[in-house]
Amino acid sequence: METEPTEFNNPPRxxxxxxxxxxxxxxxxxxxFIMPTMILLIxxxxxxxxxxxxxxxxxxxxxxxxxxxxxxxxxxxxxxxxDPDMWGYFQTTAxxxxxxxxxxxxxxxxxxxxxxxxxxxxxxxxxxxxxPMMLSPVIVGLFWRFLFKSDTSGLINxxxxxxxxxxxxxxxxxxxDPKFAMVSIVIVDTWMWTPFMMLISLAGLSAIPKxxxxxxxxxxASNWFKFRWITLPLVSPxxxxxxxxxxxxxxxMFDIVYVLTREGGPGTATETVSMNLYKLAFRSFNTxxxxxxxxxLLIVIVALSNIYVKYLNQLxxxx
Amino acid sequence: MPTxxxxxxxxxxxxxxxxVLIYLIPIYWIIVTSLKYGSDISAPFPKFFFKITFExxxxxxxxxxxxxxxxxxxIGFTSTILAVGIGTLSAYAFSRFKIAGEDDLLFFILSxxxxxxxxxxxxxxxxxxxxxxxxxxxxLILLYTTFNLSFAVWLMKGFIDEIPKExxxxxxxxxxxxxxxxxxVVLPQASTGIAATAVFxxxxxxxxxxxxxxxxEVGGKAVTAPxxxxxxxxxxxxxxxxxxxxxFIFLVPVAIFTFLVRKHLLRGVTFGAIKK
Amino acid sequence: MASxxxxxxxxxxxxxxxxxxxxxxxxxxxxxxxxxxxxxxxxTTLRCIAGLEKLDQGDIYFDNQPMTExxxxxxDVAFVFQSHILYPHLTAFENMAFPLWPRKLPEIEVKRRxxxxxxxxxxxxxxxRKPAQLSGGETQRVGLGRxxxxxxxxxxxxxxxxxxxxxxxxxxxxEIKWRQKxxxxxxxxxxxxxxxxxxxxxxxxxxxxxxxxxxxxxxEVYNQPANIFVAGFIGNPSMNLMTxxxxxxxxxxxxxxxxxxxxxxxxxxxxxxxxxxxVWLGIHPENLVIHPQEEDNTIxxxxxxxxxxxxxxxxxxNLGLDETDQRVTMKCRIPPDQQVRVGQTVWLELQACSIFxxxxxxxxKSV
Numbered sequence: 001m002e003t004e005p006t007e008f009n010n011p012p013r014x015x016x017x018x019x020x021x022x023x024x025x026x027x028x029x030x031x032x033f034i035m036p037t038m039i040l041l042i043x044x045x046x047x048x049x050x051x052x053x054x055x056x057x058x059x060x061x062x063x064x065x066x067x068x069x070x071x072x073x074x075x076x077x078x079x080x081x082x083d084p085d086m087w088g089y090f091q092t093t094a095x096x097x098x099x100x101x102x103x104x105x106x107x108x109x110x111x112x113x114x115x116x117x118x119x120x121x122x123x124x125x126x127x128x129x130x131x132p133m134m135l136s137p138v139i140v141g142l143f144w145r146f147l148f149k150s151d152t153s154g155l156i157n158x159x160x161x162x163x164x165x166x167x168x169x170x171x172x173x174x175x176x177d178p179k180f181a182m183v184s185i186v187i188v189d190t191w192m193w194t195p196f197m198m199l200i201s202l203a204g205l206s207a208i209p210k211x212x213x214x215x216x217x218x219x220x221a222s223n224w225f226k227f228r229w230i231t232l233p234l235v236s237p238x239x240x241x242x243x244x245x246x247x248x249x250x251x252x253m254f255d256i257v258y259v260l261t262r263e264g265g266p267g268t269a270t271e272t273v274s275m276n277l278y279k280l281a282f283r284s285f286n287t288x289x290x291x292x293x294x295x296x297l298l299i300v301i302v303a304l305s306n307i308y309v310k311y312l313n314q315l316x317x318x319x
Numbered sequence: 320m321p322t323x324x325x326x327x328x329x330x331x332x333x334x335x336x337x338x339v340l341i342y343l344i345p346i347y348w349i350i351v352t353s354l355k356y357g358s359d360i361s362a363p364f365p366k367f368f369f370k371i372t373f374e375x376x377x378x379x380x381x382x383x384x385x386x387x388x389x390x391x392x393x394i395g396f397t398s399t400i401l402a403v404g405i406g407t408l409s410a411y412a413f414s415r416f417k418i419a420g421e422d423d424l425l426f427f428i429l430s431x432x433x434x435x436x437x438x439x440x441x442x443x444x445x446x447x448x449x450x451x452x453x454x455x456x457x458x459l460i461l462l463y464t465t466f467n468l469s470f471a472v473w474l475m476k477g478f479i480d481e482i483p484k485e486x487x488x489x490x491x492x493x494x495x496x497x498x499x500x501x502x503x504v505v506l507p508q509a510s511t512g513i514a515a516t517a518v519f520x521x522x523x524x525x526x527x528x529x530x531x532x533x534x535x536e537v538g539g540k541a542v543t544a545p546x547x548x549x550x551x552x553x554x555x556x557x558x559x560x561x562x563x564x565x566x567f568i569f570l571v572p573v574a575i576f577t578f579l580v581r582k583h584l585l586r587g588v589t590f591g592a593i594k595k
Numbered sequence: 596m597a598s599x600x601x602x603x604x605x606x607x608x609x610x611x612x613x614x615x616x617x618x619x620x621x622x623x624x625x626x627x628x629x630x631x632x633x634x635x636x637x638x639t640t641l642r643c644i645a646g647l648e649k650l651d652q653g654d655i656y657f658d659n660q661p662m663t664e665x666x667x668x669x670x671d672v673a674f675v676f677q678s679h680i681l682y683p684h685l686t687a688f689e690n691m692a693f694p695l696w697p698r699k700l701p702e703i704e705v706k707r708r709x710x711x712x713x714x715x716x717x718x719x720x721x722x723x724r725k726p727a728q729l730s731g732g733e734t735q736r737v738g739l740g741r742x743x744x745x746x747x748x749x750x751x752x753x754x755x756x757x758x759x760x761x762x763x764x765x766x767x768x769x770e771i772k773w774r775q776k777x778x779x780x781x782x783x784x785x786x787x788x789x790x791x792x793x794x795x796x797x798x799x800x801x802x803x804x805x806x807x808x809x810x811x812x813x814x815e816v817y818n819q820p821a822n823i824f825v826a827g828f829i830g831n832p833s834m835n836l837m838t839x840x841x842x843x844x845x846x847x848x849x850x851x852x853x854x855x856x857x858x859x860x861x862x863x864x865x866x867x868x869x870x871x872x873x874v875w876l877g878i879h880p881e882n883l884v885i886h887p888q889e890e891d892n893t894i895x896x897x898x899x900x901x902x903x904x905x906x907x908x909x910x911x912x913n914l915g916l917d918e919t920d921q922r923v924t925m926k927c928r929i930p931p932d933q934q935v936r937v938g939q940t941v942w943l944e945l946q947a948c949s950i951f952x953x954x955x956x957x958x959x960k961s962v
Contacts, residue, residue: 114334130577134573153361158364259549274437
């Protein structure tokens with residue numbers, strides 16, 4: 001029943017081929033595409049985690065293959081949870097997380113307010129400030145150890161010299177004194193991650209429509225009023241995300257402590273949970289106990305990240 | 320452009336300059352230190368004017384540093400290609416098909432990344448000890464691939480979600496199979512996203528320390544650059560000139576890549592949660 | 596070039612019924628328009644025909660060949676989408692050749708066909724541009740060419756021109772209709788714009804909530820709407836609809852609109868509804884004539900508002916208040932040279948009307 005239009009010079013009909021199967025079905029494609037991820041995650045995450053779960057009920061040292069694992073039930077867990085030092089490590093971690101994240105938040109938001117205007121080289125300035133968070137934390141930590149040198153040859157102490165002379169103090173032993181070690185870790189982490197807070201704050205700030213401020217100007221609103229009733233409410237959801245991200249990240253911080261204060265020193269002044277776990281597993285090779293501790297930590301993190309992902313999803317739905 | 324330059328204008332410019340200085344000085348100091356003689360570095364006060372030398376870089380050449388940098392390159396690139404490849408496939412499936420328990424699966428994928436590296440590495444260490452994968456390129460590649468995979472899935476899902484479904488529908492109607500449509504239509508349009516994701520994975524693998532520290536031996540054959548720089552302590556502590564030189568070489572590619580993905584930084588650091 | 600038959604197709608998304616028991620028969624070479632509001636199920640119907648959605652129930656046939664189980668690639672249809680018509684990473688030429696590539700034609704044949712269609716659509720000079728360098732109208736033309744180049748059995752078009760501005764839309768309407776007749780390819784065209792439907796369709800189906808309200812030629816659906824939904828949807832302004840009580844005296848049938856306002860209705864139409872106490876009365880605005888003085892069979896009303904549109908004037912007249920104290924108005928279409936004032940008292944004559952069942956809303960066809 002074809003009527004050929006003249007323009008087509010009667011081409012052969014190519015569409016009428018009757019193929020019933022054309023390659024993989026959608027279901028097959030879905031499976032083939034997801035499988036590699038699942039296999040890898042099962043092999044590299046689920047399986048080892050199950051293995052270590054089993055080992056957490058044993059007394060076992062991986063560096064002593066001659067000693068067979070000895071089943072001790074929940075003893076590892078009981079010992080860990082009743083160990084006062086353990087709570088100390090959690091406290092150290094909490095102290096670090098709270099101070100570092102608050103500092104990063106306040107400074108980052110401040111810098112974002114500062115940068116949220118037009119000026120020359122804005123793009124360049126922003127990119128330069130953002131660089132530190134892309135660097136390797138351990139390398140950053142290492143180099144700050146150089147800047148923090150405890151005599152006046154350290155750049156930080158050198159800059160502080162006029163101030164130190166004024167209060168008649170000696171150069172500060174940043175990383176080697178229990179009083180200052182945690183402060184120096186907070187400073188380095190803040191230097192590194194303030195850009196992260198700034199980046200997200202800046203995204204929130206630049207998304208606020210200009211006409212809101214113009215309308216407020218017409219109403220002769222004060223700067224504080226505009227900040228309190230326009231800026232803050234509109235950026236706060238993004239700030240929440242930023243704080244949650246940083247909290248999760250700070251909680252597992254390891255690299256900077258490892259290198260800046262030499263594995264949590266001096267003494268245990270900066271020994272965070274991650275650091276302690278590392279020592280337990282790879283310094284004293286208390287493998288069974290370290291597996292138990294890893295599980296305690298895992299439960300804490302999963303609980304935290306669950307709250308966090310729920311919040312993220314809710315935020316996405318609103319966006 | 321402001322026409323009236325009042326006090327607050329100068330204050331804001333000055334503050335911006337101050338922030339930039341705080342961020343540039345440590346990086347500047349790395350570069351400068353790498354060009355100093357040892358005696359200038361250990362001088363009682365920091366030296367701002369000094370004689371330039373490439374002695375530190377020469378020392379690096381003589382050491383095993385470059386072979387360790389090569390390890391970083393091999394492991395970084397291979398794991399990135401694998402993670403982005405596998406992750407893009409999954410991201411496509413998550414973006415386009417109905418998957419039972421999709422939210423839970425995505426959460427599971429993400430949670431593997433949320434764990435502290437030390438928690439993850441203990442069981443891996445045990446497994447690798449048995450499988451004799453410790454201090455091998457393959458072992459680190461496998462681990463970095465897994466570690467970056469969750470990130471790649473999340474980020475790529477965001478990018479693929481943004482590609483209109485109509486493009487594939489049109490290809491399906493036009494006689495292409497689903498797989499062909501994926502290759503010919505989705506991949507070319509996702510190319511920017513793929514590139515950005517790859518850069519983030521590469522930087523992560525490049526910078527990674529904890530896994531590399533635990534799973535390689537000091538001076539071993541698969542040691543990457545970060546643990547090698549950190550473990551380069553001499554008898555009298557660090558040779559800071561050499562550390563600075565190694566650090567500088569190590570940081571340059573990161574800086575270049577960061578510059579390349581500056582438009583996607585926000586997305587990258589928030590797992591695609593915030594899109595610009 | 597095929598007839599298309601849908602047999603009681605049903606499609607649900609999650610728990611929402613998108614199409615329920617839809618029957619449709621489209622003749623070979625017909626230009627068939629699916630018209631309805633957003634969410635009426637028009638696009639879903641099209642996607643089901645293309646095979647992009649799996650049916651929950653029912654069957655689809657092209658020329659009596661069952662299509663239900665075939666995947667999209669095997670159905671030999673071409674789909675023109677509303678937006679995202681062209682692949683941004685390919686040139687116009689590559690976009691048009693794209694549907695030919697999986698068919699493994701010789702390179703030269705692909706080139707010739709694209710050239711032929713491009714000439715036909717006057718887009719030869721655009722072939723080497725990327726979509727970003729094309730205007731809205733040009734993009735739409737290339738998109739059309741992309742569909743034409745394969746000479747499919749059926750064209751499926753989903754609001755292909757609704758993103759264009761008004762002037763270009765008018766041009767493209769003519770263009771698409773003309774090309775369709777020239778190629779003789781069966782076409783299903785989805786739109787929410789009744790002007791498109793009326794101006795292009797051989798036949799039109801009006802959809803609402805996944806059901807077909809009426810199928811007919813544009814004139815049929817305009818003059819004989821099957822129910823009050825169609826009556827209220829077609830026409831701009833659409834029919835005036837109001838409930839009305841029928842009564843007979845002296846062989847004339849009167850409709851009691853509100854209060855004591857009575858109007859004589861055309862005998863042949865009103866007769867069918869006389870058995871019912873109350874009916875829906877539907878009157879096209881052009882079937883209401885406004886007289887400045889009282890005449891036979893007129894009712895007195897007040898001009899509430901008017902819009903002088905140039906070629907015609909639309910007058911809102913105020914009939915008074917109904918039982919619930921709501922103002923009852925009607926729209927009348929009058930010639931542009933007739934003058935009215937707001938607040939003016941005028942006399943309204945009713946020349947034709949339709950009646951619908953009070954409860955079902957269906958047109959009353961017989962007594």
